Amino acid sequence: MPPSSWTLLGITSLALQLKRSLELGRWEYYKQRLFFLVLALLMATVLWALILSTLLSKASRERAALLSNQDLLRTNASEQKLMLSALKEDVGTCGNCCSMTKAQLQTTLTEFKDTRAKLMEQQSTLKELQDRVIQDLAKAGRDRENIRSELFRALEAVKHGNSSCELCPPSWLLFQGSCYYFSETQAVWDTAQSHCAGQGAHLVIVSNLDEQGFLSQHTRGRGYWLGLRAIRHLGKIQGYQWVDGISLTFSHWNSGEPNDSRGQEDCIMMLHSGLWNDAPCANERDGWICEKRSSC
Ligand code: MMA
Numbered sequence: 326m327p328p329s330s331w332t333l334l335g336i337t338s339l340a341l342q343l344k345r346s347l348e349l350g351r352w353e354y355y356k357q358r359l360f361f362l363v364l365a366l367l368m369a370t371v372l373w374a375l376i377l378s379t380l381l382s383k384a385s386r387e388r389a390a391l392l393s394n395q396d397l398l399r400t401n402a403s404e405q406k407l408m409l410s411a412l413k414e415d416v417g418t419c420g421n422c423c424s425m426t427k428a429q430l431q432t433t434l435t436e437f438k439d440t441r442a443k444l445m446e447q448q449s450t451l452k453e454l455q456d457r458v459i460q461d462l463a464k465a466g467r468d469r470e471n472i473r474s475e476l477f478r479a480l481e482a483v484k485h486g487n488s489s490c491e492l493c494p495p496s497w498l499l500f501q502g503s504c505y506y507f508s509e510t511q512a513v514w515d516t517a518q519s520h521c522a523g524q525g526a527h528l529v530i531v532s533n534l535d536e537q538g539f540l541s542q543h544t545r546g547r548g549y550w551l552g553l554r555a556i557r558h559l560g561k562i563q564g565y566q567w568v569d570g571i572s573l574t575f576s577h578w579n580s581g582e583p584n585d586s587r588g589q590e591d592c593i594m595m596l597h598s599g600l601w602n603d604a605p606c607a608n609e610r611d612g613w614i615c616e617k618r619s620s621c
């Protein structure tokens with residue numbers, strides 16, 4: 326029961342006792358009872374004061390604790406705020422740094438691409454140069470051979486008053502310092518080339534219209550392999566090359582040739598008319614013409 330109820334009860338009981346004492350008219354009894362009642366009232370008041378002070382002190386303690394918690398929370402909040410702004414700054418710095426690195430990488434990549442393109446250009450120029458040097462060297466070699474044999478022949482002619490030595494082996498034909506052999510049998514291109522090599526010769530190289538004219542006079546209605554082949558890369562013909570490595574300059578194609586029929590015609594032959602046709606290297610229908618420099 327709360328202290329206020331106790332007080333109310335005390336006062337009510339006091340009033341009742343007073344009333345009873347007056348009614349009875351007994352003063353002594355009244356005095357004694359009054360004393361006890363005053364005492365009870367006093368005790369109730371003290372008790373009330375004690376309870377109140379306890380409650381008050383408890384409330385003030387809780388208030389102080391709450392206030393200190395509030396301070397703590399405020400401090401924490403400001404610390405968190407500081408940390409957040411530092412983090413934001415870090416994120417900003419990182420973003421800037423990333424975009425700078427990206428731009429640098431982009432520049433490096435572009436430079437790399439440029440350099441690569443330049444290098445590839447230089448490489449192809451070098452390749453062209455190398456091809457040209459190879460061609461020129463082969464041509465120079467051929468010219469040197471021609472000059473040497475011409476010189477030799479001239480010397481011999483001077484020595485003997487006239488040339489008496491056998492210029493070409495039997496059954497070979499002489500034309501402008503070279504000996505030519507027209508085969509009687511037929512073979513595939515590789516075998517034909519081996520036959521010539523076995524005689525110290527090679528499949529014929531037709532250098533000009535004079536030579537072409539000479540050869541076409543001796544076909545006797547047959548076809549012959551020439552020393553000319555296609556250069557094929559990834560299935561596509563890039564050009565034609567003589568067996569001494571020189572690219573084709575002079576040519577005497579039949580009309581519509583070379584047609585690389587069925588994509589298999591890598592070897593060149595002379596038709597009986599003297600005109601040229603590209604044909605499969607594995608054809609066994611054709612004979613061959615060997616050529617070598619005259620030996621004297
Ligand atoms: C045709 C013609 C040539 C080809 C041969 C292959 C007879 O000539 O197409 O170009 O090389 O056929 O046998």
Ligand code: CA
Nearest residue numbers: 584602603604
């Ligand atoms: Ca052909």
